[in-house]
Amino acid sequence: MQRLMIVDGSDIVRKVGKRILSELGFLVVEAENSREAIMRCQAELPDLIIVDSTMEGALDVISAVRAMPTGKTARIFYCVIEADLKKMMAGKRAGADDFLLKPFDRKILTSVFSGFAAAA
Template sequence: MQRMLIVDDSAVIRKVGKRILNGMGFLVAEASSSSTTLDLCARRLPDAIILDAGMEDAVETITRVRAMKGGEGVRIYYCLVKADLKHMMAGRRAGADDFLVKPFDRDSLAEAFGRYVEAA
């Protein structure tokens, strides 16, 4: 089973994402801060992370996850409120693999992660 981590300071966003991704067959954990994210990743890296770009230290969090042993293999989705080139480039430079626009819904998460369900 693929392991996912949703990182967002909004409990509603985490709850909606978790419900949808659990329904798709993912094992989903949640974090509301970068420090919690890094603690969880230090214990066991997830297969993928959805990280809120609006968090103050989001770019640093990507860099630190990438620096962990095995961190290069984690798929990191930088989650933006709107497609903003400046923020997208900052996320890409830090090591984000792809982007999501929130609020996300079942269709957008299925489009982003459906291929991993089939591969599992």
């Protein structure tokens, strides 16, 4: 079972995402801020990470994960509210692999993540 972390300041976003992604077969952990996310990743690095771009320290989370000994293996999704090229490029420079548009729903999460769940 692949581990997936949702890093978002919103309880609702984390809970909805966790419910949908758990149904797809992921072991989902949550972090409500960048500090908690980095600590959890240091303890046990997830296979996939969704990081909310509006959260303070979002780019720090991505950079910190990439600096970890096995940090290059984690797949990081930078979650943006709109297709803001400047914000997306900053995420890419920090080490994000891909992007998710917010708000996401069951259809979006299923289409993006079902392939990863099946590969586990």
